[in-house]
Amino acid sequence: AAVRIPFQRSVQSRERTTIVAAKAWGGRFEGQTDERVEKFTESISFDARLADVDVAGSQAHARMLAKVGMISESERDQIVAELDNIRGEIERGEMPFNTSLEDIHMHIESRLTERLGDTGRKLHTGRSRNDQVSTDLKLYTRAAIEHVDELLLETQKAFVEKAVADQKIVLPAFTHLQRAMPVLASHYWLAYCEKFERDRQRLADCRKRVNVSPLGSAALAGTSIPIDRQETARLLGFDEVARNSLDVSSDRDFLCEFVFDLSLISAHLSTWAEEWIIWFSTEFGFLKLPDAFTTGSSIMPQKKNPDVLELIRGKTARVMADVTQLLILIKGLPMAYNRDLQEDKLAMFDAYDTVVACLELVPAMVLGAELQVDRINSKIDDGFLDATALMEYLIKRGVPMRTGHETVGKLVGECDGRGIRLGDLTLAELKSVCDLIDDDVYSVLGTVNANAVLQSYGSGGRAAVEEQIAYWTARLDASEQ
Secondary structure, eight states: OOOOOOOOSSOOOOOOOOOOOOOTTGGGOOSOOOHHHHHHHOOHHHHGGGHHHHHHHHHHHHHHHHHTTSSOHHHHHHHHHHHHHHHHHHHTTOSOOOGGGOSHHHHHHHHHHHHHTHHHHTTTTTOOHHHHHHHHHHHHHHHHHHHHHHHHHHHHHHHHHHHHHTTTOEEEEEETTEEEEEEEHHHHHHHHHHHHHHHHHHHHHHHHHHSEEOTTOTTTTOOSSOOOHHHHHHHTTOSEEOSOHHHHTTOOHHHHHHHHHHHHHHHHHHHHHHHHHHHHSTTTOOEEOOGGGOBOOSSOTTOOBOHHHHHHHHHHHHHHHHHHHHHHHHHTOOSSOOGGGGGHHHHHHHHHHHHHHHHTTHHHHHHHOEEOHHHHHHTTTTTOTTHHHHHHHHHTTTOOHHHHHHHHHHHHHHHHHHTOOGGGSOHHHHHTTOTTOOGGGGGTOSHHHHHHTOOSTTOSSHHHHHHHHHHHHHHHHHHTO
C-alpha cells in the first residue's frame, strides 16, 4: 500500500493531558517516572510527524500477523480500521499529546488499546519499538527523497526554460571572480541542471539503501514468533529485507547519507545564490530580480535587497551542521539501540525542512529574474575575454601552445597599457609578434566572435549549448512520464 506522508514543517501544539499513562515497559517498575524525566525523554513534540508512516507500518504488521495465524482476520480488520480512525484523529488535531507516553508510537498503540482492549494489545507481537522506529524512519525518508526529487526536477525545468529564453545572450564566465572566457547565458543555466542532476542521482542511490525493511528484527535478536518479514516488506513497498537483526536497530547510515545529500543540494543552492547576489549588485548590474523576492531597507529608501538569496545561502550552514550532528551522534555508540538515537530525527527533519523551503522558492525566482542585456553588452568586451581564442588561433597555425600563450600575454599587456582591446590592434601590429597571423584573425577577436568559435562537446559555444538544451528538454520530459 502507498504510504501517505504529510510534509508539515511543524506539529500543532496540543494541550497535554494530566492523566498518568501506563508505560509499555512498566511491568518491572513499582514507582512512577519523575515528571522531569518524562519531559526530558519525550519525543512526541517532534516525532508526531511520523504518525502516518507509523500507522502504515502497524497496519502492514497486523496483516502479516493474521496471515501467519498470530491474530484472527477479524482482529486484523478491527486493528486496521481503528488505526485509520486514529490517523484521522491525529491529522485533525484531535488527539491530545502526553509526555508520559513518550513518542508517537506509544500514543498510537495506547489509543488502539484503549479502543480495542486485548485485541489492540496484540499488535506489538513480534516487533519492538526499535525496529518500529527504524521502519518509520525509512518510510518517511523514502517519501522525503521522492519529494525532494520532485522539487529538484521543477528547479531543473525552470533553468532549462531560462536557457531556451537566453540563448542569444553572451556572458563573461569567471575564474577567481575575474573575467575569463565568454559563454552563452544558457551555458550558465544548464550548469545548474548538471549540479542538480547529480543531486538527484545521489538521492536515487540513497533510496536503494533506505528501501530495505528492518521490520521484524525486533529489539536486536529477532523473535521466536513465526512472523513473515518478506510479507511486511512487500506490503510496505520495500525492495529487500535487512539480513542482520543486530545491525538494524543501530543503523542510521541511511539518515546520515540522506542528510549529506541534502547538504550538497544546499551547497549548490548557495553557489547559485552567491552568484546572483553578486550579479544583482550595482557594481555588476547583470541581473534584475522580481520585487516579490526582494526586500527594502528600514532607513534607506533606495535599497532593494536580495534577502531571499542571502537566506538560502545562510541556511546552508544549518543543513551542513545537521550532517555533523548526525555523525557525532552515532560515532561513539555500541551496537544495537541506544536512546541517543532519539535525537536523529531532529537533524533529519531540520535538514529536510530547510532544503524543501529553499527549493520551493527557486523555480519562481529563476523564471522571474531578467538579465540586464544592455548593461552586459556595454562591457562585454572588457577584460580580454578573447585572449584564449587568439592563443588557440595561433596554435591551429602551428605555434606551440606555450609560445602562443606567451605571445598573447605580451599583446594583452601592451593593449592594457594603451587602454585598447586586442581587436583594436592593426594587422601589422599583430603580425609583428607572429608572422603566421593573417587578416582572418579578426574573426576570433571580440567577445562575441571568441564565443562563436567554441566547438568542443559541452562547451559554452552555440552549437554545443543548443545540443545540451535539446538533451535536457528530452531528459526532463522523460522524467515526468
